[in-house]
Amino acid sequence: MPWWGRWGSQSGISKSQVSRICQDIDQQVQAFLSRPLESSSYAYVYLDATYLNGRLGKAMQVCSRAAVVAMGVNADGRRELLGIKVGDSETETFWSEFITSLKERGLAGVRLVVSDAHAGLTKAIRRQLQGCVWQRCRVHFSRNLLQCVPRAHQGMVTAALRSVFAQESAAEIASRWDDLATSLADRFPKAATLMNEAREDVLAFRHFPLPHRKKVWSTNLLERVNEEIKRRTRVVGIFPNDAAITRLVGAVLLEQHEHWQLEGRRMFSAESMATIPELGDIPALQALSA
Secondary structure (H helix, E strand, C coil), X not given: CCHHHHHHHHHCCCHHHHXXXXXXXXXXXXXXXXXXXXXXXXXXXXXXXXXXXXXXXXXXXXXXXXXXXXXXXXXXXXXXXXXXXXXXXXXXXXXXXXXXXXXXXCCCCCCEEEEXXXXXXXXXXXXXXXXXXXXXXXXXXXXXXXCCCCXXXXXXXXXXXXXXXXXXXXXXXXXXXXXXXXXXXXXXXXXXXXHHXXXXXXXXXXXXXXXXXXXXXXXXXXXXXXXXXXXXXXXXXXXXCHHHHHHHHHHHHHHHHHHHHHHCCCCCCHHHHCCCCCHHHCHHHHHHHC
């Protein structure tokens, strides 16, 4: 029995009442997900995906469905959940369509995009958000780096990498990074190569205001939202279609978004947001565009 049927039978609500409730939720969610974004610029944009089980095709086969979410920080330093897209995978085309839909709604002023290093996503960012800087999530990178190091040495590498992010000076951050890469070169060449290749992407945060760095060097803030999505969708198990995923996940995002607005707390002060450098003044941009 579909999840909405179980809900209705267990609560005493008729199918027609469930249908009307779903329609009301759909209207609210779609109004939220299609709202214009041109009222503010979003200097920071976070992109991430979570995976849910849903049925697809005439055979109604159970498949893993990617639910990708965008979060932005507006000019006032407040978080906003910008949109969601559900689909087969995280291909470049899939991500490009999502980013394009955000731009069509008015997304502008992006200086830094924070995400993991999924190939399809990074290609879409470079094509659809040309001129912005990409921050590779340090948490995801750390996991990738440790895969290149024997378990016995992972603690040492973790501590050394943590010291890189403890520095305040942009020059010192880069210097510590280079020192670590050099120290790994002889014994763990794959790890050193990965560090050299990812240097500008993982260290892009160093060109942004010091008070912002801890919150823009990873996707942790958005992953907390994804954890709530997982918690709220676990009761469903398998969704009957993508529309049902969009309905429930969209409702979770709407609820979280409204909570942030009512809470009134800023992630960053408006004054510090005004100190974010223009794109032409960010050295990392040259590496991104090369």
